[in-house]
Amino acid sequence: MTAFLAVVRRDLLLAYRDGAGTWTVLGFFVIAVAVFPLGLGPEPQLLARVAAGVVWAMALLAALLSLDTLFDADWRDGSLELLLSGELAPEALVLAKALAHWLASGLPLIVVAPLAGVLLHLPGNAAPTLAVSLLLGTPALSLLGALGAALALGARRGAALLAVMVLPLAVPVLIFGAGAVESAMLGLAAGPGLLILGGIALMALAVCPFAAAAALRQAVE
Amino acid sequence: MGKAIAAMGGFLQRQAQPARVVDLCGRFLPFAFALAVICLAAGLISALVLSPPDYQQGESVRIMYVHVPAAWMGLFVYAFIAALGGVGLVGGHPLAFHAARAAAPVGAGFTAACLVSGSLWGKPMWGAWWVWDARLTSMLLLLFLYFGHAALTRAFDDPRRGDKAAAVLALVGCVNLPVIKFSVDWWNTLHQPASVFKMGGPAIDPSMLLPLLLMLGAFKALFFTLWLMRLRSSVVAARLRAAAARARGAAWR
Amino acid sequence: MSFSSPYAVYVLASYGAAFAILGGLALLAWRDWRRVKAAWERLPGRREAP
Numbered sequence A: 001m002t003a004f005l006a007v008v009r010r011d012l013l014l015a016y017r018d019g020a021g022t023w024t025v026l027g028f029f030v031i032a033v034a035v036f037p038l039g040l041g042p043e044p045q046l047l048a049r050v051a052a053g054v055v056w057a058m059a060l061l062a063a064l065l066s067l068d069t070l071f072d073a074d075w076r077d078g079s080l081e082l083l084l085s086g087e088l089a090p091e092a093l094v095l096a097k098a099l100a101h102w103l104a105s106g107l108p109l110i111v112v113a114p115l116a117g118v119l120l121h122l123p124g125n126a127a128p129t130l131a132v133s134l135l136l137g138t139p140a141l142s143l144l145g146a147l148g149a150a151l152a153l154g155a156r157r158g159a160a161l162l163a164v165m166v167l168p169l170a171v172p173v174l175i176f177g178a179g180a181v182e183s184a185m186l187g188l189a190a191g192p193g194l195l196i197l198g199g200i201a202l203m204a205l206a207v208c209p210f211a212a213a214a215a216l217r218q219a220v221e
Numbered sequence B: 001m002g003k004a005i006a007a008m009g010g011f012l013q014r015q016a017q018p019a020r021v022v023d024l025c026g027r028f029l030p031f032a033f034a035l036a037v038i039c040l041a042a043g044l045i046s047a048l049v050l051s052p053p054d055y056q057q058g059e060s061v062r063i064m065y066v067h068v069p070a071a072w073m074g075l076f077v078y079a080f081i082a083a084l085g086g087v088g089l090v091g092g093h094p095l096a097f098h099a100a101r102a103a104a105p106v107g108a109g110f111t112a113a114c115l116v117s118g119s120l121w122g123k124p125m126w127g128a129w130w131v132w133d134a135r136l137t138s139m140l141l142l143l144f145l146y147f148g149h150a151a152l153t154r155a156f157d158d159p160r161r162g163d164k165a166a167a168v169l170a171l172v173g174c175v176n177l178p179v180i181k182f183s184v185d186w187w188n189t190l191h192q193p194a195s196v197f198k199m200g201g202p203a204i205d206p207s208m209l210l211p212l213l214l215m216l217g218a219f220k221a222l223f224f225t226l227w228l229m230r231l232r233s234s235v236v237a238a239r240l241r242a243a244a245a246r247a248r249g250a251a252w253r
Numbered sequence C: 001m002s003f004s005s006p007y008a009v010y011v012l013a014s015y016g017a018a019f020a021i022l023g024g025l026a027l028l029a030w031r032d033w034r035r036v037k038a039a040w041e042r043l044p045g046r047r048e049a050p
Helices: A002-018 A020-040 A044-065 A072-076 A079-085 A090-119 A124-151 A158-185 A191-220 B002-015 B018-050 B059-091 B094-126 B134-153 B159-174 B176-186 B206-252 C008-042
Strands: none
Touching (some): A002 A090, A020 A090, A044 A158, A079 A090, A090 A124, B018 B206, B059 B094, B059 B134, B094 B134, B094 B159, B094 B206, B094 C008, B206 C008
């Protein structure tokens, strides 16, 4: 457990000292959301209609953005091999890395997303559902992303490859996340969508660490 | 029992020598090809001539006989690749990775054929070339999964690493296959509900089931033909690479 | 099938497209095999057929 927390703490410190990580992700997210009114026109009804989907889709892209560096620096300087030969199981290492990624880029997104929703005239009654759906969905994105980052370690064109691999796998998260916000906007029950989203997150938690650990072992072989 | 399994393993081990694999592929290929031609001829006659037009959809129902078997093959080949990847990861024999590499583009081809024929079916039926209904969407996602698999397989300088990573990806992607199959029940859309794999037997008329099954048989035989052909090339290409590496090594010495 | 049906063109196009894709794959596979086999036969000192 100490080793686990040490990895989380180390990654968070690196993200914090680096300074760019979290802010770049947030900046990308806000700018990408703000681009839509510029393309679609300022009409409030139209923007409110697409708000849920746009915010969720941009959150998905923003979460992907910071993923290609998740294991890459450690792999290049050899510390990944040390971490893998240490007392921490590879699966736990993946979990720690994904948790640090989520804390550094998923959590800030949840805070900023309702504000981005305001830009798109998202109705106020849907904002809490948006935050909750992101709270349930972004951990799944971080886990899937960790798997993608582990698989793409050392590949040519890693960042584009990561998107091609992870986006299709992340589609159910997007569908049910945006769907829950949509139903809250229409005054319907958002509960079922959120529950399925939680189920997907749990499934990602059950599958991704093991698959990503297998990929990490292949990368350092 | 244990002895039998050991004997079986030894047998498979002997058959898995590269020269033997190439030989076996060459032996099975004519049969697979002949089966494909026969099934295809029977299937085409049955689908285009003998089967009746639908009372609602008219002649356009005949598109079903390529669309649906292509969809089944797209799903089947993805599961096949994942299974081969699992065998390769556990057993460590390179032949499984060669087999997965040989099958992947063919599966993507079936999925693309399904999407194109679905689009050509959608235009007269729905009035649009593309409709975001559950089954077309999930086939599109399956095609994207194939793209990711292909990109990952080819992304590394060391082909073995690409094979192994792609095997992991295929296994994880397989978790999506049930989602794809049952997405019909999750989203409520323009598409018809599944009518062949229904509880209590097929709800489709035998005059339509026969061409469907014949075309499925033709596609399956065609898949095995292409797969054996590509597997054979893949194995020989690996031996050529190994020979070239040995020649370089000899030149260095 | 009756070719007077307005759907006939869609039916033929879908069969054509599907078999064009599969036929293309078959041609590529066949070309690959010819190429690989030729390279194997040029290889000096080989003992057996590929």
